[in-house]
Amino acid sequence: MCKSTIEKLISLEKVKLHNTPSSAWTIVNDQVIDITQFSKRHPGGDIILLSAGRDATVLFHTYHPRGVPKSVLDKLQIGTIEDAQSSYYDWSSGFYSTLCQRVVERMKSRNRPLRGNSDVQIKAVMILIAFWFSLFKMYTTELKSAIVWSMIMGVFAHFVGTCIQHDGNHGAFSKTPFINTAAGWTMDMIGASAFTWQFQHMLGHHPYTNLMDVHEENMKSQSIDTPLASKDQESDPDVFSSFPLMRMHPVHEPQWFHRYQHMYAPILFALMTLAKVFQQDVEVALNRRLYHIDAQCRYACLWNRIRFWGMKALSTGYMFALPCYFHGIKGGLLLFTVGHLTCGEVLATMFIVNHVIEGVSFAKKDSSKKNAGISKPMTAEGVTPMDATIKLAKKEVEKVPLNDWAAVQCQTSVNWSPGSWFWNHFSGGLSHQIEHHLFPSICHTNYVHIQDVVEDTCREFGVPYQSELNIFVAYGKMLKHLKMMGRTKAF
Secondary structure, three states: OOHHHHOOEEOHHHHHHOEEOOEEEEEEOOEEEEOOOHHHOOOOHHHHHHHOOOEOHHHHHHOOOOOOOHHHHHHHEEEEEOOOOOOOOEOOOOHHHHHHHHHHHHHHHOOOOOOOOHHHHHHHHHHHHHHHHHHHHHHHOOHHHHHHHHHHHHHHHHHHHHHHHHHHHOOOOOOOHHHHHHHHHHHHHOOOOHHHHHHHHHHHHOOOOOEEEHHHHHHHHOOOOOOHHHOOOOOOOHHHHOOOOOOOOOOOOOOHHHHHHHHHHHHHHHOHHHHHHHHHHHHHHHHOEEOOEEOHHHHOOHHHHHHHHHHHHHHHHHHHHHHHHHHHHHHHHHHHHHHHHHHHHHHHHHHHOOOOOOOOOEEEEOOOOOOOOOOOOEOOOOOOOHHHHHHHOOOOOOOOOOOEHHHHHHHOOOEEOOOOHHHHHHOOOHHHHHHHHHOOOOOHHHHHHHHHHHHHHHHHHOOOOOEEOOHHHHHHHHHHHHHHHOOOOOO
């Protein structure tokens, strides 16, 4: 490619227009690259299209722990971004590169691939058999027994969500893109949409954990919906959208009913999957956006729209219509609801204790002020734990900025039962949340093999590494945190 082409300045507005599979541009380290044709031969499959029309710097670094030769980007580069949005994160430290190097070396020494192998695949088959068997028993037994089987089905639907689709949609289930897509498709199999999950989880929550754009929240409080193209992409939808009637980020002002949120939160948890299946999924497919996240990268494709509506119809058939056929409309509705409430309760519990809990930090930025400076990640009480841990760092290592991307992931995530093989498998790796957020493309069955490496490296660099004894302790601290959030003013 000629030098004049590479030096061409391209506006962010123009990049955002190339947000479909047929015309996909993205930004990595201020380089504008055209991935339209490359997506067809991308080693990780079409997961790369999720970056179409947006800055993919965080995704690029975190999904390639072995690194990518600069020549690859140079070949795809069509210009340089002219007016990049100001990022909250700093990438100048060697903390994350050291982590990547050590984790890759550990996996190599144990002769394990970074992505999934036979252990996760055997596990997936067992979960799928259990899910379909419980669904079959729900059809064919009398109603009282069918209710029990519906609850069992809900538990295994949760396992599908945490242990199969989670890795599949992250591209971590297998080295083969087709198998990853099939694993990700199991999200549609249990009634939800893998596409919605990709938008919220992979494009919103993972890159920008517990980070909120204050300007956008102020606009929403005034019932002003700014144009999608002007919204800042660095904001975590999990802390402002997952559960209504709950205050999960200190930026939000507490309302009178938040004083009781620690009491009613478990009830809202149970409703999570019902809300996603019937409301959020449909709204995203129709509007082609999820809050501040553009969904054209998936829904501009006709096949993806057919897949979405086709799987909605099919899953409704075997999860609702067939139970109604065998048990009558009232019985079928009861079984459908019980299954979803069970799945929602377990699934929400597995996720919320990792980021909304005592000791975890939250971050904020103001996209309306380009030179406003970076605010420190802080707990809801206004404390920055890394202020203390950084003093314990080894003298010979470089100082890690408080807003270093990897350091922020450690400050905003919490582990429980670290090092436990059983709980790692039970939770689909969510018990090792820090490792998962640092390395989303590594299969969850590997986290027990790298946990000590991550913890030791955090200690060496003075980065917080919070762990709870078990899920029960973590759950109790989560409720205590919600109680405090209902009574404390914003930081």
